[in-house]
Amino acid sequence: MAKTAITPTREQDFSAWYQNVISAADLAENSPVRGCMTIKPYGYAIWELIQKQFDAIIKSMGVQNCYFPTMIPLSFFQKEAEHVEGFAKESAVITHYRLKAVDGKITVDETAELTEPYVLRPTSETLFGEAMSRWVNSYRDLPMLLNQWANIFRWEMRPRIFLRTAEFLWQEGHCAFATKEECLKHALKMLSTYENFAKDTLALFSYTGEKTPEERFAGADNTYTFETMSQDGKSSQSGTSHNLGQHFAKSFNIKYQSEEGKEEFAWTNSWGVSSRLIGAMIVAHSDDDGLILPPAIAPYECVIIPFIKSDMDTKALTAYCEKVKESLLNAGIRVLFDNSDMRSSDKVWKWIKKGAPIRIEIGANELSQDSVTITRRDLGKASQKQINLKSISEIRDVLNTMQKDIYEKHKSLTLDSTKTVKTIEEAKELLAKDFKGFIKLPYKETLSEKYDELKETYKITRRCLPLEDKETVIIAKSF
RNA sequence: CGGGGAAUAGCUCAGUCUGGUAGAGUACUAGUUUUGGGAACUAGGUGUCGCAGGUUCGAAUCCUGUUUCCCCGACCA
Numbered sequence: 411m412a413k414t415a416i417t418p419t420r421e422q423d424f425s426a427w428y429q430n431v432i433s434a435a436d437l438a439e440n441s442p443v444r445g446c447m448t449i450k451p452y453g454y455a456i457w458e459l460i461q462k463q464f465d466a467i468i469k470s471m472g473v474q475n476c477y478f479p480t481m482i483p484l485s486f487f488q489k490e491a492e493h494v495e496g497f498a499k500e501s502a503v504i505t506h507y508r509l510k511a512v513d514g515k516i517t518v519d520e521t522a523e524l525t526e527p528y529v530l531r532p533t534s535e536t537l538f539g540e541a542m543s544r545w546v547n548s549y550r551d552l553p554m555l556l557n558q559w560a561n562i563f564r565w566e567m568r569p570r571i572f573l574r575t576a577e578f579l580w581q582e583g584h585c586a587f588a589t590k591e592e593c594l595k596h597a598l599k600m601l602s603t604y605e606n607f608a609k610d611t612l613a614l615f616s617y618t619g620e621k622t623p624e625e626r627f628a629g630a631d632n633t634y635t636f637e638t639m640s641q642d643g644k645s646s647q648s649g650t651s652h653n654l655g656q657h658f659a660k661s662f663n664i665k666y667q668s669e670e671g672k673e674e675f676a677w678t679n680s681w682g683v684s685s686r687l688i689g690a691m692i693v694a695h696s697d698d699d700g701l702i703l704p705p706a707i708a709p710y711e712c713v714i715i716p717f718i719k720s721d722m723d724t725k726a727l728t729a730y731c732e733k734v735k736e737s738l739l740n741a742g743i744r745v746l747f748d749n750s751d752m753r754s755s756d757k758v759w760k761w762i763k764k765g766a767p768i769r770i771e772i773g774a775n776e777l778s779q780d781s782v783t784i785t786r787r788d789l790g791k792a793s794q795k796q797i798n799l800k801s802i803s804e805i806r807d808v809l810n811t812m813q814k815d816i817y818e819k820h821k822s823l824t825l826d827s828t829k830t831v832k833t834i835e836e837a838k839e840l841l842a843k844d845f846k847g848f849i850k851l852p853y854k855e856t857l858s859e860k861y862d863e864l865k866e867t868y869k870i871t872r873r874c875l876p877l878e879d880k881e882t883v884i885i886a887k888s889f
Numbered sequence: 890c891g892g893g894g895a896a897u898a899g900c901u902c903a904g905u906c907u908g909g910u911a912g913a914g915u916a917c918u919a920g921u922u923u924u925g926g927g928a929a930c931u932a933g934g935u936g937u938c939g940c941a942g943g944u945u946c947g948a949a950u951c952c953u954g955u956u957u958c959c960c961c962g963a964c965c966a
Binding site: 413415425426429433440441442444495496497499500533534535564567568574612621625626627628629630633647650652680682697699715717718719720747753754755756758759762771773774775783785790791793856869888 | 890900914922923924925926927928956957958959960963964965966
């Protein structure tokens with residue numbers, strides 16, 4: 411069997427494989443702080459590309475960015491009963507504002523206790539609610555479409571790098587509307603925006619749907635989600651959109667005067683995607699040789715690797731590589747000329763593990779033929795081909811095709827690993843045979859003790875009721 | 890937060906039972922020959938043994954506490 415860059419393989423131990431892909435690609439590492447990660451430059455570059463592209467989308471939809479403090483007064487949580495219930499168990503709380511040194515040891519100064527503790531934001535509905543109560547006055551102020559890019563704290567009991575960390579990065583949109591209909595329509599619009607973004611940018615196929623009541627966001631009328639599948643058949647809640655109805659408007663007193671001069675409560679929604687997207691993308695696409703990045707979020711879509719022979723004119727080769735790099739940059743392609751003095755074959759492996767979509771090899775052959783040799787990361791050596799420098803812009807097409815192919819592959823994986831059954835007994839049969847994937851069945855079938863039994867035994871959860879068919883529920887193991 | 894495992898060189902780990910002052914592979918540095926999916930030889934540098942106490946003439950090793958990671962649960966808008 412061929413040697414793989416990552417051990418163990420996905421088949422052998424998916425969880426260990428996942429962590430090794432991240433460290434081999436140099437994306438992130440565990441930090442000394444419990445449950446938190448340090449995102450390294452290559453990993454952060456991926457997040458920046460996600461940020462940049464999604465930010466452009468929401469701005470084109472009329473959303474404006476703003477920024478609130480990381481700390482939320484404890485009293486804000488008390489205003490919405492369900493909400494505090496939902497987040498109480500995973501909140502980090504700031505209680506003191508000063509340190510002291512005793513015998514050279516730094517400790518908390520117990521005399522410097524805050525009169526009101528602050529909660530490190532687990533989400534910002536309360537802050538936005540309080541602000542909107544002042545910012546919304548007239549129907550002319552609506553809709554108010556806001557977003558913030560921020561860090562979030564949730565004291566997770568069992569963290570997993572990117573997929574579930576105690577601190578993570580996200581965007582949270584918070585919007586207020588004059589009518590119930592507008593608000594719901596917009597929440598659903600954001601859900602489809604996420605679905606398309608996941609497809610076009612992260613090459614992720616997803617199931618979109620509504621969360622069942624027990625999975626709903628604390629304080630929402632409806633929670634919508636898009637769920638993506640990992641290669642071991644588990645589901646990741648990759649983004650959500652909540653229709654908050656008037657819960658927060660009433661708790662925080664977000665009122666406006668209508669055209670008729672009447673005072674009305676606004677309707678609000680909120681929606682977010684986080685750095686979990688990176689984790690979802692890794693478990694969906696990567697292989698036993700490491701990371702596979704869809705071109706749209708690859709820090710470098712192409713990496714040029716020179717192959718130097720001892721009797722070669724190094725300067726001529728370097729100059730040629732620079733020329734190739736220039737023409738790719740001119741074609742709007744993110745490219746890196748890896749001119750470091752590693753061995754060429756080591757560079758090849760390095761960029762395989764880091765998931766660079768296209769590897770461009772340039773050596774004596776290419777130099778003499780005015781060409782380059784390209785290899786697609788997802789297809790490996792079989793996809794290797796030589797193209798002429800004159801038609802170098804064809805690489806753009808290869809990247810576009812690759813983006814689509816990775817999506818189609820993930821779509822096939824998901825559809826092939828989704829089984830539809832009619833009864834809870836059939837679902838049980840599947841799970842008993844160690845089925846890895848999603849199971850679709852009539853929702854009412856899961857409203858019995860038999861489902862609870864299944865849930866206990868196989869650790870499955872209701873993922874969502876697909877928008878197009880709310881009588882059906884998708885159940886799966888969760889990340 | 891409960892149960893189990895772990896923490897020693899950048900990385901993977903041996904050494905811990907039986908206390909005596911730190912080791913391998915790999916990586917790294919230099920040189921030579923190499924280079925198209927993980928090169929070979931030669932010569933070198935590398936450690937608060939997670940952290941804090943304790944026992945001891947002496948602690949990576951024994952004891953106590955603590956932090957972090959991994960696995961299984963519970964938890965997870």
